[in-house]
Amino acid sequence: MSQSSSMPRHVLLRYLSMALLTRVIFCGAVLVGLLEILALLEQTTPILQRHLGIQGILSFAAMRAPFLLAGALPLSVLIGALLMLTQMTLASEIAILRACGLSTFGLYKYLIPATLVIGFAGVVLDDQVTPRSEQALAAWWNRTDPHPENGHAFWFHDGNRIAHIGYTSDGGNMLTKVDIYIRDASGRLQQILHAKSADYTHTRGWLLHNVDSITVEGEKTTRLPSVQDMGWDTSLHPWEFIRLSAENPPLSSTTILGMLRGRLPSHTSPGFLEAGLLERFLRPASLLVLLLIALPTIYIPPRTGTRSWVPVWCLGSGLLFIIVQGMLRAMGNAGLLPPAIATIPALIIFTLGAITVLLRNETR
Template sequence: MKIQLYVLRTVATRVLGAAVVLFSILQILDLLEVTTEILDRGLGTAGVLYYAALRSPRLVEQVAPIATLAGGLFAFSQLARESAIIAMRATGISAYRIVGMAMPVAFLVMALDFSCSQIIAPRTDPVLSAWWQATTPVADRKVPGPRSFRAGDDLVIADGASSDGRQLNVVRVYRRDKAGRLVERIEAPTATYGHGGGWTLNKPVIVRFNGEQVNVVPAAQMTWPSPLHRQDVQALFADSPVPSAATARRVLLNGGGDRPAAYYETQFLAAFAGPFAALVMLLLSAPVALANFRSGQGAVLLTGGLAAGLIFLVANGMLTALGEGGALSPLLAVWGGPVIFAALAVYALVVLEG
């Protein structure tokens, strides 16, 4: 039990230290770009801290896998240099069991990564976007262009939306029959999302096409039965939309989306596969524990582990991009990288153990 706590504490402290350093570097680089602008808006130090707090979940998401790799390499190399690995193996503890002792650290990082990317960030991103837009000087504000998207079977064009996603401005809804012919067009100055769900078109003008006949029917209000959710609107009108698993799932179930289905399928699967990058990184760092630093093998394995981790991130990003574009199966695009590199890491560990 003491050995397990020792290994766990050694790996956990190194991963935490790497995470703090990397997070601080990313936070500083991010603030260097916006601090002057925040101060020019008269928001002061409180504005800088508020921006940093809202950006933190996305930075944690970026830092998690690299911190696990760096911390794992530092921890296992220290255990190897101190001959702790040799002592543990002399008592009958295999290298696989030593790696298993460090696994709870990877699981904790995975849980933190998932929480930040799928629970916290989807809530802080709209708040940051609304705050940034509200504090932008009127002269510098850019009027966003109209956005077109699908909402169930309807094609929709809206010129803008409120920050909370409960209102669409200058809405045009196009409906088609099963053959793809336009049968109805609805134009309304605004569309509001009710607190109980569902949309209401205010002062709509309904134009129905029946062959060569065109019927125009104005109305005071009209219920718009649409699976579109207010969070879908926030994602569609965001400057850099990053759909969460919930948003991607709603789109796949006929919610509001402006990209191909393959993109949302990949994003949905990536939401659950992404945190496993931390586990892969820990496995890639594990072979260093069996290195002989006196013969120079340690430096080779340290460099190889770091290179393998970086290559994994690049390859995983490329496969995900191929999946989003529809050039590769979303399942293969999302899980191909983690499975391949995890298998390579386990193979290297087996060879060194043997």
Template sequence: MILRRYLTGIFLGWTAAVLLGLVVLLQLLDLLDKTSEVLQRGGPADIGRYALLRLPTMLGQLIPLAVLVGAILTFRRLAGTLEITALRALGLGAWRILGAVLPACVLAVALQAALLLAIAPRTERALADWWDSQGVEGQPVALAQRLWLRNGAEIVSVEAASLDGRSLAGILLVRRDAEGRALERIDARRAIHGPEGWRLLQLRLVRPGETRPQSLAELAWADGPSPEAIRDLARPIAAQPLDRLLAGQRGEGAVTRGPAFYATRLQAVTATMVAPFVMLLLAAPAAFGLPRQADGYRRGGIGLALGLGYLVVNGLLNAMGEAGGLGPHLAAWTAPLVFALVGLLRLWHEEA
């Protein structure tokens, strides 16, 4: 218990210091790029607002890297003071030492899950809404590119959407049957969401077999997507809550991506939770070697290179999975399993 508390304290101290340093550095770089745009949307106080809303996303993304560097520094410090040598002389192997800092990794995983799945989706949405708040409230704002989405059996396209998602312009709506055959096509100039739901305004309706379109002043759109879904799809954010990913995988509600994207993202979120443990394995060989041996620093450098390689390879495989080029499980779990195996083999080699 005393050993666990001692090693956990050192490890958490180094990891927190590294995390703070990385966040401050990235925040400064981000603010250098965005300060002029932030000032155009408000005053100097909004710089702090922007930085605060960006903070949860940065923290969640940097935790695995902070665990890697923090573990390397912790093990090098213990090796430098010969504490590792003393522990091994007492019969404590590398696995006992790693087990002593395991609770700190569990804490890092819990913090990462809370940031990426609960806090970051809210702060990113708040930042996106504030960033786009220069438009006239309640009036459709032209999108950078036309939005296409699937809403149940319907195919919907929108040219402009208000910031709250309750007013649309340039709507194309194709209604289909259960087998995917088009039942009717609707071109509407406007759509407004009120207490009774959506109303399409100034529209033309065409059905298969009819030679002339029907012109209507108004038509109810009972099965239309929710304003919140329109808002989120028209101005998407990177962080997605767990319930949205699960609904997207099942094809429920309005979506702009196929099932492969949501299935891969779900697996990737789960795999991200094991990243701190993989980083700890990759950093463990840094504990071996005597203080004056350059070989100890080489071990730490190899661990750092492997950790950065893991982040790069994992990101590439996830992107391929989201595009449908790889299966969700293969895309999300290949990098964690391969690099964890590499860490285990390196640790076994040091113990042999």
């Protein structure tokens, strides 16, 4: 098989791509299945206590699946690549390809397109599918909660206003213990509104009930008469309150950019949002690094076979890469590192390390 021929290159690219894709899909399905079982072991009792039955269990599993798949994708690529390369090495396929003139980095080049397809699919999953599914899951879970008063309170910024919500119910359509602090352009407090509850309808928008208000003028405060009902001039929808009530919900890039520009309410720091956005679009690069980490598997000695420790070392290195990325990201979320430092250095360090290992094996 000559590498100069376009047909063999096309056939080889298709063969390697399909081999990698099938193994990654298989590993992803297994990992997601295990994670679903663990999640259902924890949530089945609350679901049944809400009288949602088997349909509730299936609904929970379906809406949770995209989030679990997004989290399992890096490990699926690592294990899938290790399985493929180990099988090809032990079956002497790598030796045949080398005899035909294919180098190690030539093999890596053939695997890049499939890895990029998986990476960009992961970007779409993180950016579009997971935020919607988690939003639907949170709204469903809130709507079916028989004791929403046990939900936690939260703060958020909405333009020149700061608001505090006691808890949400009815899938975000009802709010309880609403406090709104209205500021002027310079940030000075102008008015405080306290409502016992608020509800949303498509015709009237948000309506505050049993409202007490205080106006602030310099050092003078004035308590105004209570109002039974008052319209709330806000563009927020119920699903946005569900998002704000969650700890760290997955966000689309459009939502993140809206928060960074001040067009959407937020209760997270700009550094957290910027790091999340940068990490999301570096997902294909992360998968390419994991593929590079798995590549030394092709150097398994023929006599060693399945007793070789090379795949184990590669798996450990890949897991270390994933852990280091997670630690740096956590430091970025906490504001200890700039977003770029929290996402890029791990890619560079592990890429250089993997290339060093490959060059050392090539010169033996």
